[in-house]
Amino acid sequence: MLTVVMYHHINSDDLPLSNSDQMMEEHLKLISERFTTLFPGDTSASSGICLTFDDAYYDFYHYVFPLLKKYNLKALLAVPSAFIISNTALPAKQRLSLKHHEIYNGDNYKIYAPFCTYDELREMVKSGHVMIASHSMNHLNLSEDWVDLECEILGSKIALEENLGFGVDSFVLPYGKYNDEVVRLAREHYSYVFRIGNAINPSWDGIGGLIYRINGDALKSPDELFKPLKQLGFWGKTVVKMIKG
Numbered sequence: 731m732l733t734v735v736m737y738h739h740i741n742s743d744d745l746p747l748s749n750s751d752q753m754m755e756e757h758l759k760l761i762s763e764r765f766t767t768l769f770p771g772d773t774s775a776s777s778g779i780c781l782t783f784d785d786a787y788y789d790f791y792h793y794v795f796p797l798l799k800k801y802n803l804k805a806l807l808a809v810p811s812a813f814i815i816s817n818t819a820l821p822a823k824q825r826l827s828l829k830h831h832e833i834y835n836g837d838n839y840k841i842y843a844p845f846c847t848y849d850e851l852r853e854m855v856k857s858g859h860v861m862i863a864s865h866s867m868n869h870l871n872l873s874e875d876w877v878d879l880e881c882e883i884l885g886s887k888i889a890l891e892e893n894l895g896f897g898v899d900s901f902v903l904p905y906g907k908y909n910d911e912v913v914r915l916a917r918e919h920y921s922y923v924f925r926i927g928n929a930i931n932p933s934w935d936g937i938g939g940l941i942y943r944i945n946g947d948a949l950k951s952p953d954e955l956f957k958p959l960k961q962l963g964f965w966g967k968t969v970v971k972m973i974k975g
């Protein structure tokens with residue numbers, strides 16, 4: 731069985747979508763002691779776990795990337811390609827200064843560089859600790875009728891591959907929202923398609939073609955996700971999803 735964990739921010743004002751840097755360090759240290767971290771498609775040992783971080787905020791590069799190196803861990807970073815600039819000379823303090831709700835406003839992604847840059851994405855991939863997934867182009871709810879799915883699903887893959895210089899084989903559904911057409915297109919262009927749902931997966935094939943993730947944001951303790959009662963909840967949901975098909 732395959733556990734995939736979803737995280738977003740570090741030290742953000744948006745508490746349900748964030749962990750403190752201290753909590754994240756203790757949590758990742760514990761993971762390094764108990765599990766083997768996997769990239770999509772890696773052969774899953776019983777102790778295998780896949781860590782995924784959504785939205786490629788600069789706080790990932792600033793806080794998490796050093797921890798991945800320190801504890802020798804791997805993580806998948808889901809990138810909304812429209813918000814990624816080539817590089818920046820802005821100091822970290824300024825890049826980390828926006829409130830969560832300001833990050834997607836207007837030109838703030840250019841003015842404050844609150845997302846990882848392409849230079850940083852390439853550096854992280856080269857380190858061997860990070861793999862990149864597409865998280866669509868504009869981070870939209872893909873189940874809305876007016877959304878250009880070709881652009882969001884295939885266009886984002888092309889943009890990332892051109893700018894990074896390597897293939898992108900994973901797609902993370904923004905907001906976990908989708909319909910049949912979204913899943914069909916995503917599965918056509920990517921080998922691994924991730925959603926949310928707090929369930930465990932039998933394999934990298936996921937359940938019904940989608941790989942489920944458990945929520946690793948707003949942890950109350952470093953081992954919260956691995957406590958028996960939490961695990962029971964995830965397994966319960968897994969059984970329900972598998973029966974529903």
Ligand SMILES: [Zn+2]
Pocket residue numbers: 784785865869904905
């Ligand atoms: Zn997202």
